[in-house]
Amino acid sequence: MFHTRTRLSHRLAGTALVLGVAVGAAGCGDSPTAADAATEKPSVSSLVLIDGWVKAADHGMTGAFGKLVNSSGADIHIVSATSPITKSMELHEMAHGDGGEMVMREKTDGFVVAAGGEYRLEPGGDHLMFMELTSPIQPGQDVPVALTAEDGSRVEVSVVARSYTGANENYQGGEHGDDGHGGH
Amino acid sequence: MARRLGRRAFLASGAAVLGGAAALGGRELLDADPEPAAPDSPGRATVAFHGEHQAGVVTPGQAFASFVALDLVDGVDREALVRLMRVWTDDIERLTRGAPGLTDTEPELAAVPAGLTVTVGYGPGVLTAAGREDLRPGWLTPLPAFGVDRLQEAWSGGDLLLQICADDEITVAHAVRVLVKEARTFATVRWVQRGFRNSPGTVTPGTTMRNLMGQVDGTSNPIPGTEDDRLIWIGPEGPAWLHGGTGMVVRRIAMNLDTWDELDRPAREQVIGRRLDNGAPLTGTHEHEEPDLEAMTELKLPVIESFAHIRRARSDDPDHRFLRRSYNYDESPPAGELSNSGLVFVSFQADIDAQFTPIQRRLDQLDLLNQWTTPIGSAVFAVPGGCRPGEYLGQRLLEP
Numbered sequence: 001m002f003h004t005r006t007r008l009s010h011r012l013a014g015t016a017l018v019l020g021v022a023v024g025a026a027g028c029g030d031s032p033t034a035a036d037a038a039t040e041k042p043s044v045s046s047l048v049l050i051d052g053w054v055k056a057a058d059h060g061m062t063g064a065f066g067k068l069v070n071s072s073g074a075d076i077h078i079v080s081a082t083s084p085i086t087k088s089m090e091l092h093e094m095a096h097g098d099g100g101e102m103v104m105r106e107k108t109d110g111f112v113v114a115a116g117g118e119y120r121l122e123p124g125g126d127h128l129m130f131m132e133l134t135s136p137i138q139p140g141q142d143v144p145v146a147l148t149a150e151d152g153s154r155v156e157v158s159v160v161a162r163s164y165t166g167a168n169e170n171y172q173g174g175e176h177g178d179d180g181h182g183g184h
Numbered sequence: 185m186a187r188r189l190g191r192r193a194f195l196a197s198g199a200a201v202l203g204g205a206a207a208l209g210g211r212e213l214l215d216a217d218p219e220p221a222a223p224d225s226p227g228r229a230t231v232a233f234h235g236e237h238q239a240g241v242v243t244p245g246q247a248f249a250s251f252v253a254l255d256l257v258d259g260v261d262r263e264a265l266v267r268l269m270r271v272w273t274d275d276i277e278r279l280t281r282g283a284p285g286l287t288d289t290e291p292e293l294a295a296v297p298a299g300l301t302v303t304v305g306y307g308p309g310v311l312t313a314a315g316r317e318d319l320r321p322g323w324l325t326p327l328p329a330f331g332v333d334r335l336q337e338a339w340s341g342g343d344l345l346l347q348i349c350a351d352d353e354i355t356v357a358h359a360v361r362v363l364v365k366e367a368r369t370f371a372t373v374r375w376v377q378r379g380f381r382n383s384p385g386t387v388t389p390g391t392t393m394r395n396l397m398g399q400v401d402g403t404s405n406p407i408p409g410t411e412d413d414r415l416i417w418i419g420p421e422g423p424a425w426l427h428g429g430t431g432m433v434v435r436r437i438a439m440n441l442d443t444w445d446e447l448d449r450p451a452r453e454q455v456i457g458r459r460l461d462n463g464a465p466l467t468g469t470h471e472h473e474e475p476d477l478e479a480m481t482e483l484k485l486p487v488i489e490s491f492a493h494i495r496r497a498r499s500d501d502p503d504h505r506f507l508r509r510s511y512n513y514d515e516s517p518p519a520g521e522l523s524n525s526g527l528v529f530v531s532f533q534a535d536i537d538a539q540f541t542p543i544q545r546r547l548d549q550l551d552l553l554n555q556w557t558t559p560i561g562s563a564v565f566a567v568p569g570g571c572r573p574g575e576y577l578g579q580r581l582l583e584p
Contacts, residue, residue, distance in 0.1 A: 138267060140271045160270075162271065
C-alpha cells in the first residue's frame with residue numbers, strides 16, 4: 001500500500017541501539033504514551049506521542065493530535081495508523097484547496113519524525129484521522145492507536161478523548177458525512 | 185554571586201567618577217538586599233497541585249476567585265464521572281504549573297499561573313450519580329433553613345463545584361473556560377460567583393481581608409499546621425475518600441450598604457464588637473487579642489454588646505470553629521440602586537454539622553449584623569482529599 005524507501009529503512013535499523021530511552025523524552029507532568037518496546041520491532045520503539053488526544057465524536061470521522069518525539073539517532077517515517085474503533089485511519093495534512101481555502105487531505109508520504117526531533121500533530125495542521133468510527137469516542141476515554149513505520153514496525157500509543165469544537169476542516173477526499181470530524 | 189559582584193563593580197565605578205546621583209542609585213541597590221523580586225513574580229508564582237490535600241483551602245487567599253457550580257446532565261454515572269475527573273485533573277495539573285490545558289485553544293493565556301489553584305468539590309448529586317450514597321457524610325446535604333435566609337435558586341445548590349483562585353483575573357477566566365468547556369458533555373453551569381480580595385503587593389501578606397462594610401473579616405480563623413488542623417481536615421474517622429479532604433460551605437451574603445451608611449462609626453463598632461481601624465476587639469488593642477466578653481463599662485453595661493457579631497459568632501465549644509476563606513463581590517446594581525455588593529462567604533471545616541451549623545444557628549437567633557446582611561445563596565460540598573501524580577481527584581470515591 002505504501003511504497004518503501006530503502007534508504008530510510010536502513011537508517012531506521014540503527015534506532016535499535018537507543019531502545020529503552022523513549023520514555024525519558026517526556027517532561028514532568030506530560031503524559032507520554034510510550035511504545036511497548038519489548039513486543040515491537042525496535043525501529044519505532046524510540047517514538048513516543050506526548051500529550052496525545054482525540055476529538056470526542058459519536059460517529060463518522062474525527063482527528064487525533066499530539067507531539068511525536070523521536071529520541072533515536074535516526075529519522076522515523078510513519079506511513080500508516082490503525083485503531084480498533086475505526087474502520088480505517090489516514091495521515092492527514094492541511095493544504096490549500098482548489099478555491100484557495102484550507103482543506104485537509106491525505107498526506108500520502110506520511111510523517112517523518114526527524115532523529116532527535118519532534119513532529120506536531122495539531123488542529124489546523126497535520127493530524128491522524130479516524131475515517132469511520134465503529135463506536136463512539138467519549139470525552140475522557142483512552143483510545144489506542146498503532147502507528148506503523150515504513151519498515152513495517154509498529155508502535156502502540158494512546159490518545160485521550162476531549163470535547164473539542166474546533167478541528168472542523170473541510171475534507172478533500174473520499175465520501176464522508178457532513179459532520180466532518182464528528183460532533184461533541 | 186555574579187549579581188553581587190556586579191553591584192560592587194557598579195558602586196566602585198560610581199564612587200570613583202560620579203556624583204550624588206550614582207551614589208543614590210547604589211544605595212537603593214544595597215537596601216534592596218535580599219535581591220528584589222522580579223516585577224512579574226506574582227504572575228509567575230505557582231502553588232503545588234499534588235499533595236495530601238487539595239490546594240485552595242489553606243492556601244492564603246489569592247486576589248481573585250470564581251466559584252462555578254455545575255449540575256450533572258442525565259445519564260452521567262460513575263464511569264462518566266471517572267472520565268470527567270481524569271480530564272479535569274489532567275488540565276488542572278497543567279494550568280496550575282503555568283502550562284496550557286491539553287487542548288488549550290488559547291495557550292498564551294495559560295502562561296501566567298499567578299498562584300492559580302483549582303479546588304474541586306462534590307455536592308450530594310455526585311454520590312447519587314456514582315451509586316455511592318453509602319459513602320456520603322451526613323453533613324453533605326443542604327444546610328437547615330435559617331430565619332434570616334432569603335435564598336435564591338440562582339445562587340444555591342449544585343452537583344459539582346470548581347473554586348478557581350489566582351492573583352490575576354485573566355488567569356482565573358481562562359482556567360474557568362478551559363475546565364467548564366471540557367465538562368460540557370457531563371455537566372451544565374448552574375451558577376458562577378466571582379469575588380476579590382486585595383491584590384498582591386498592596387498589603388502585607390497575612391493581613392486579614394476587609395469586607396465591603398469595612399470590617400476585617402476572618403480574624404479568628406483556625407491556624408493551619410497546628411492542632412487546629414483537626415477542625416479543617418477530615419481524618420480517619422471519615423470515609424476514606426475524604427481523608428485529607430474537607431467540608432465546604434459557600435453562601436452568598438448580600439450587604440445593604442445604603443442602610444449601613446446610616447450608622448456612625450461607634451455604632452458600627454458596636455455591631456461587630458471590634459474596632460474598625462485595626463480589628464481589635466473593643467476590649468483590647470490588637471487584632472488577634474482574645475475578646476473579653478465579661479468586660480463591663482463604668483455604667484455596668486457589657487463592652488461587647490449581647491448582640492455583637494463576635495459574641496454571637498463564638499460559642500463555649502472550641503470545636504465550633506471553621507476556616508473562613510471568603511471573597512468580596514461587587515456586581516452591577518439593578519436600575520435605580522446604588523450598589524450590589526456583598527460577600528461570597530466560604531468556610532472549610534471537617535464536619536459542617538458539628539462545627540458550622542451550631543454557629544450559624546446562634547447568628548440566626550441573634551446577631552445585630554443581620555440587619556444589614558442577607559444570605560441569598562447557599563451550597564454545601566465535600567472536597568475530596570488531594571491526589572498524587574498518576575491519580576485523579578476523587579479516585580478514592582469513584583474507583584476505591
